[in-house]
Ligand SMILES: [Fe+2]
């Protein structure tokens with residue numbers, strides 16, 4: 001089962017950002033699909049990979065926003081930081097208890113990602129310089 005699905009309304013119209021959004025969705029879905037079958041340490045590594053990919057993606061998006069002098073930069077960056085904090089908490093929860101971590105992963109990642117994509121990221125459309 002997939003946790004997240006790409007939707008055309010997520011597109012911000014910048015190929016590198018849209019490609020990374022698709023890659024993050026794939027990475028999250030593939031880690032989620034392994035939750036019941038793979039050993040905990042491999043799931044932990046998958047979560048680390050997701051965290052790295054997300055951190056790099058946020059940095060890319062923030063560079064685009066700065067270059068374009070985007071007026072919602074501060075609020076958007078603050079939401080990125082909040083998401084990274086939540087991702088860290090989720091990873092800690094998984095290490096402490098894989099069962100609880102799996103539940104949080106399912107609820108948390110799908111919700112906060114789709115909300116961020118559909119709100120903050122979608123508003124970037126037409127606002128960034130290609
Ligand atoms: Fe964003």
Ligand SMILES: [Fe+2]
Nearest residue numbers: 021057061121
């Ligand atoms: Fe994004």
